[in-house]
Amino acid sequence: MATRLIIEGTVQGVGFRHALATQAAALGLAGRVCNRRNGTVEACLRGPQQDVEALVAWSRHGPPGARVTGITRTEVDEEEIAGSGFHIAATR
Numbered sequence: 001m002a003t004r005l006i007i008e009g010t011v012q013g014v015g016f017r018h019a020l021a022t023q024a025a026a027l028g029l030a031g032r033v034c035n036r037r038n039g040t041v042e043a044c045l046r047g048p049q050q051d052v053e054a055l056v057a058w059s060r061h062g063p064p065g066a067r068v069t070g071i072t073r074t075e076v077d078e079e080e081i082a083g084s085g086f087h088i089a090a091t092r
Contacts, residue, residue: 002031002046002078007059009069011041017088019063020055024086027051031081034089042092046081 007016017033020043024031029047036042043059045052062068 001049001052002044002076002081003052003056004074004076004080005041005043005045005056005059006036006072007041007043007062007068008039008071010065010067011062012039014065015063016041016066020059021086021088023055023058027055029055029086030084032087032089035091037091044076044081046078 012035017035020033020041024033024043024045027047029045029051031044031046033041033043043055045055056071056073059071060068
C-alpha cells in the first residue's frame with residue numbers, strides 16, 4: 001500500500017518531520033517526509049496496510065507542539081515511492 005499525506009496546521013518548526021520519520025522507521029515503512037513552502041508537511045509512505053494506517057492515525061495529532069488541522073490523503077502507485085527505508089527530504 002502506498003499513500004501520500006498533506007498535513008496542515010502547526011506542523012513546521014515543531015519537530016513533525018523528525019518524529020514522523022522515527023515513527024515510520026519503527027513501523028518498517030519506506031518513503032519520505034518533507035516541509036512544503038506553503039507551510040504544510042508532505043509524507044509519502046509505502047508498506048503493509050496496517051502499518052500505513054497506524055502512521056496515518058499518529059499523523060492526526062503528531063508530536064507535542066503540533067496542531068494538526070487537516071490531512072489530505074491520496075493513494076498512489078507503490079512505484080512512486082521507490083527504494084527502502086524512510087528519510088527526510090528537502091523542502092519542496
